[in-house]
Amino acid sequence: MRIVVLGAGRVGESVAESLVSENNDITVIDPDPQRLRWLEERLDLRGVAGNGILPEVMERAGMRDADMLVACATRDETNLVACKIAHDRFGVPSTVARLRSSEFAEGDPLLGPEGFAVQHVICPEESIVGYIQKLIDYPEALQVLEFGRGRAHLVAVRVVPGSALADGSIADFRRRFPDAPMRVVAIYRKEAEVGCTADTRIRVGDEVFLLAEKGKLRDVLKAVHGGDQPVRRIMMAGGGNVGSRLAQRLSGQVEIKLIERDARRCEFLATQLPGEVLILQGDGTDEELQADENVARMDLFLALTSDDEDNILSSMLAKRLGARRVVSLINRRAYADLIQGSTIDIAISPAQTVIGELLAHVRRGDVVAVHSLRRGAAEALEGVARGDARTSRLVGRTIEQIETALPRGVQVGAIVRGEEPRMQVLMPTHDLVIETDDHLVLFIPSKRQVREVERMFQVSATFF
Template sequence: MKVIILGAGRRGLLMARQLIAEDNDVVLIDSDPARIEDALSRLDCMGIVGSGMDVEVLKSADCEHADAFIAVSDSDEINLVSCGIVSTEFGETKTVAAIRNITYTGQAGLKGALLGIDYIANPDEEAAKSLHAMIESGIFGNAISFTRSDLLLFTFSVKHGSPFADKHISALRGSMDAEFIVAAINRSGTVFVPSGTSVIKVGDTVSLVAKDADIDILRGSAGYFRKRPKSIVMVGGTRIAHLILKEFPPETRTCVALVDRNREVCEQFASHFPGILVLNAAITDDSVFEEEHLASYDLLLSLTDSDELNIITASYAKRAGNMYSVALIRDNNNYVRLASMLDIDAVISTTEATADSLLRFLRGDNVSSLHLLFKGQLEVYEFTLSAEAEVCGKHLKEIDIRGKGIVAGITDTDGRDVIPTGEYLLKAGETVLVTVSKKHAEYIRRLFD
């Protein structure tokens, strides 16, 4: 694709990096010359200094022949207007935008298109979806859930004494009381899609796909244990906290405490969610954790508007006794890398969640989700198989993807999760999970999309 990205900030650079890695032609537009200069020093793309609301700038970026225009500048208004101009002037170009202010979309989202924009992603809503999925699965940090499948992808390091160590994958599957597929192995920074004859070694990082019921067996075998959170404390009465609470059933809300230093915010949450415990206090107050017994909760979500406070709070909570802690990152994605060093179980980045949502839309209706593993060296696609797909109607053993990718799981049209063998016959309407090395991603997309 030829893709034009308005905004060379954190979201724009993240999306540009991913699109370039997939061999797409990317043009970045930003009104700040320093941002464009920095982007061009790090990325293999074209950069233009100018306004996304200037038709001449859009023409110089060759918007007329672009497949997509992505508006992720720091201004909602600029994103909206620039997409509107592109829709009007270059009608064949698909437009997507990140819009934070719900004034433009309403609390429940838009029922129709706004200014001709094909797709809008709200960062708060995307982060809330990711957090809710994480809570529902009961897994933090080392597993991925999917949009249309209940299968899970679990990533772990192989330790000394692990039943996975020094075993052929084919023999390993026969020796465990669980069905799974090893989707990828990261060995000293080299990532590959294994075959049945591959041997897992101590120190390898392994990604496998299994049913939810089998994940617990596999996690226990690997030395990782899971317990679903029964009680949750949320720090920060933000919109993300509000969105998550809306998804909880009434019985779950009775096990939730919310902490915020703003009395008016506390009153609003108490009014909207009468079942929760609302604490009007500053989380930085030494006495709050002890007096309110916050360390006794299974999970702490730090959801304030301050990345620094979220990281500090989540790290302190883990040391104070909380089983799990999760930090929200709004602005500084560098904190994502620090999380594991501070004993935080997981970090949710609004930047990454928004970029994932926008890219998922651009990839088409048949791609329900896309996840990146091992710094983007491996991609995990969730395809909804169409009757026109090249692989539809074929047995897996007839599809030549050896060494390039692997079909790691299938959810059939009746909602049954399947860990497939080579005899499985692919049918239209099924959800298919495929892991693929980045260099073969285009080939896999042509087969399954």
């Protein structure tokens, strides 16, 4: 696809990097020529310096031949105007806008063809809040992703001493916990993927990706970790867009202490957030402040400021002072790779949380959901099997036949069949036959394999 990306900031850079790795033709527009030169040297793309909402700049960027515009500049106004001009002046068929404001939602008439012509909305702040909400709902997980309209969940867990998975095989776990059905799709040991079969033995420290039905997920996590400790007390550092949205959503459900450095921001938060949220003016990296506010009693400490270094320091401090679990928001990918799984339990990359939303609009075939895993190295994909046994590579085939045809290491994690209220989540067995309109959830260990997997979901030209 020919894709124009407006904005070379952290989100724009991550979007461009992900799309370039899949052999798309990418052009990035940004006012900063030095930033563009740096991107051109590092990635196989073209940079165009200038104001991205000017038709002359869009013309130089090849907007007339573009299949998609991804507008992820800093300001909402810039992204809205860019989508409108791209649609009306250049006839770009698909437009995606990064919008921070909660006033704009996908499907709003104001974003329709007669309005700003935005087909899809991406809001990084809302994506992060939703991501953290799932970690609170399932506190023993490192990552929780939804598929099949929320009926199937892909979960990453780290195996700890005493876990039912530790020093046993996948088959052993299934025999011990028949009421906790799940499918292990990947195991990582010291950053290297381990072959995943029923006889594979799992060790302490392994990162395990498993798929389970939503209604059974809590039973699976209890079986894996030997218990379930709900989150009741949270301390968060940073009262920006992410912190305030999360506090608003969680108020009344858990006890919240929010630390914000800026006095004027504290005053604003006091007018916007419910009274049960305790707002503290101070520095999240202040050891005395954390100790005075009993961070040791916290089930979860969240570092959500815009400063990576502050987030890392405050999280490490909270962990040392006794917080049960710490999560840090990290913009720089190199930092996230370094600290994930160390003193800091979970590092969240804002850019990576939105990549999946974008990729679902770029994918070929009938792909309805995409999630980026392991900082973009791997992927989980949900596609729909269309056609019949004559026109489809999936329909009428068994799981054994399909996995033989898939690239090495790609695993079918679950099949979602039917519509509500009779929707079923099926764990794959070798003789299970795929039917028309089944949703298949697959784990893809390498992005290089994505195109081949997508072709499996494309029907032949004889299908109407």
